[in-house]
Amino acid sequence: MAAVMIVEGEAFFQNIRMSGKAALEKAGxxxxxxxxxxxxxxINDTQTSTVLVLVGLFHSYRALCGGLLSGALTIDTVIGSTAPFHPDIHILRSHYG
Known part of the structure; x- marks a missing residue:
């Protein structure tokens, strides 16, 4: 990443490998x-930290999507009604959650 910022090295832009200079130009x-x-x-290792954080973020997102999907499939499997999830019902309750 640092090499591309100073017009060195290579980069992928829209899944095409190209020189750092061309990638910067195409990205504007x-x-x-x-x-x-x-x-x-x-080059003081901030890239490594950033990559590790992003890997964790993407794994968390995939886990969240899996949880949402399994919850939706569970309700669908037991022929559950979506009526209890209607916003008006929650507005009438005197507590949150």
Whole structure:
């Protein structure tokens, strides 16, 4: 990622592998000109941390989708009614949740 920001290396843009310069141009972005110590800041392992956070986020999203799907299928399997989920019923209750 840092290499592409300074017009080096290669990148994937819309699933096509291309040079960093071409990827920046197609994305409508400009390259950066680094000052003293900025290059070090780009490669100080923040990319690894970002990747790990994103992997966790995507796994969490998949787990959430699976939970929603299994809940919906459970209600459908027992021929459940959606009437208890109507918003008006929850508005009339004196408590939240």
């Amino acid at each position: 972005l400009f390259h950066i000109v680094l000052e003293a110590k900025e290059g070090l800041a780009l």
